[in-house]
Amino acid sequence: MNRFLLPLGIFVALVALLGAGLKLNPRLVPSPLIGKSVPEFSLPRLADQGTTLSQSDLIGKVTLINVWATWCVGCREEHPLLVRLAEEGQVPIYGLNYKDDRAEALRWLARYGNPYVASAYDADGTVGIDLGVYGLPETFVVGPDGVIAYKHIGPVTAEVWRDKMRPVLESLRQSSG
Amino acid sequence: MRQVPLAPVVACLWLILLAPACGALELRQFASPQQERQFHALIAELRCLVCQNQSLADSDADLAKDLRREVHTMINDGKSNEDIVEFMVARYGDFVLYRPPLKLSTLMLWVGPFALGLIALIALIRQIRHRRAVAPEPSQLTDDERARLDALIDRHH
Numbered sequence: 122m123n124r125f126l127l128p129l130g131i132f133v134a135l136v137a138l139l140g141a142g143l144k145l146n147p148r149l150v151p152s153p154l155i156g157k158s159v160p161e162f163s164l165p166r167l168a169d170q171g172t173t174l175s176q177s178d179l180i181g182k183v184t185l186i187n188v189w190a191t192w193c194v195g196c197r198e199e200h201p202l203l204v205r206l207a208e209e210g211q212v213p214i215y216g217l218n219y220k221d222d223r224a225e226a227l228r229w230l231a232r233y234g235n236p237y238v239a240s241a242y243d244a245d246g247t248v249g250i251d252l253g254v255y256g257l258p259e260t261f262v263v264g265p266d267g268v269i270a271y272k273h274i275g276p277v278t279a280e281v282w283r284d285k286m287r288p289v290l291e292s293l294r295q296s297s298g
Numbered sequence: 299m300r301q302v303p304l305a306p307v308v309a310c311l312w313l314i315l316l317a318p319a320c321g322a323l324e325l326r327q328f329a330s331p332q333q334e335r336q337f338h339a340l341i342a343e344l345r346c347l348v349c350q351n352q353s354l355a356d357s358d359a360d361l362a363k364d365l366r367r368e369v370h371t372m373i374n375d376g377k378s379n380e381d382i383v384e385f386m387v388a389r390y391g392d393f394v395l396y397r398p399p400l401k402l403s404t405l406m407l408w409v410g411p412f413a414l415g416l417i418a419l420i421a422l423i424r425q426i427r428h429r430r431a432v433a434p435e436p437s438q439l440t441d442d443e444r445a446r447l448d449a450l451i452d453r454h455h
Contacts, residue, residue: 124428128421150347153391220360246364253389255347255361 152253152272159186159267160251167218167226167240174215174241179263183293185214185286186261187237187277188249190221191229193257199276200233206282207236212290216240219249219257262286264293324363326370333373340369340379344386345394353396 154160163175179186187203189196207214216237218226223242230240243249252261253272262271271289273281328334338355344365346357354362354369365386372382386394398404439447 131417148350150393151391153388246361247368250364250368250389253391255390 149274150253150255152269154253154261154269155272157269159261159263159269160248162241162248162251164217164241164243164248167216167223167230167242170223170242174239176267178239179215180265180267182265183212183290183297184263185212186217186252186263187214188217188219188252188254188257188259189240190219190257191225192221195276196258197233199258199278200236202277202279202282203236204234211287213238217248217252217254218242219254220244220246260286262289262293265297324366329374336379337370337373340373340382341366343396344369344383345396347390347394 159176159179161176163173166172166174189200203214206212214236216239218240220243223244226240226242230237241248246254252259256274258276260273260277261269262273264270270293271286273286277286326334326337328337341354344354346352346354346359346362346365348359348361349357352362354365368385369382372385377385383395392398392401392404398407400408
């Protein structure tokens with residue numbers, strides 16, 4: 122009987138390891154920017170080309186940065202939730218319009234609602250690269266000090282908001298007093 | 299038997315062979331052949347995060363095009379391989395490298411297969427030894443049986 126215990130034990134351990142692995146999404150790339158400051162940027166605003174949006178505009182309050190584009194299907198999916206969050210005043214949301222057509226983007230917002238305090242227009246995606254963007258939509262939770270606390274890849278759903286993002290937001294607000 | 303038309307077959311073969319090269323044909327200027335070599339070496343070692351099984355050299359994805367442009371710009375600025383790798387890893391993490399660095403977090407990745415192989419080998423050796431140890435002794439034959447055995451063997455010689 123003892124002879125079987127060791128191989129059985131190794132087998133069970135392997136199954137547990139592989140089983141845990143099956144639950145993970147292999148395409149998810151964890152962001153190395155968690156805990157780092159939002160990289161410096163200065164981009165024209167989507168709506169008002171003359172004005173700029175920069176990372177300093179995010180300082181002083183907890184914010185979300187939502188990377189979006191009209192060509193992104195997932196962005197369309199999560200948009201109603203973002204609009205609702207903005208209407209409820211849950212958190213200021215800043216948009217990063219990534220590699221998009223400005224006119225199309227403005228039309229899109231007019232049609233589906235605009236949850237953003239302001240959107241920055243990242244025409245060639247360089248600010249996106251600085252943020253480690255690889256698959257829209259991506260949403261960052263940023264603390265009042267400008268430090269990235271959390272990044273979500275993919276559409277923000279009610280569950281994601283409730284279980285992942287809102288707790289981070291609340292703890293950031295509590296610790297900042 | 300009908301003759302197989304050769305020309306179309308050869309043309310198809312060429313297309314198939316060249317297909318990977320056609321993926322990323324972009325014209326780029328470099329200050330020197332070393333820089334061009336540096337570029338090609340680097341983009342082969344960096345992963346495309348959209349098509350995650352392709353390198354930046356092979357991938358057609360938009361992000362790959364943008365990152366190739368970035369690498370090109372950095373090389374023209376005279377940045378070293380370390381600088382460029384650091385740039386990519388700072389934004390995308392270790393996953394962007396085809397050769398993950400040996401760190402505590404990647405130890406399982408590097409060592410895991412060998413460790414498992416070693417465990418399997420040890421188990422196998424122990425199993426063989428165990429079998430040998432408990433193998434029954436060849437039983438002694440009686441004289442009668444030995445005589446019959448010899449006769450049988452002799453008969454078949």
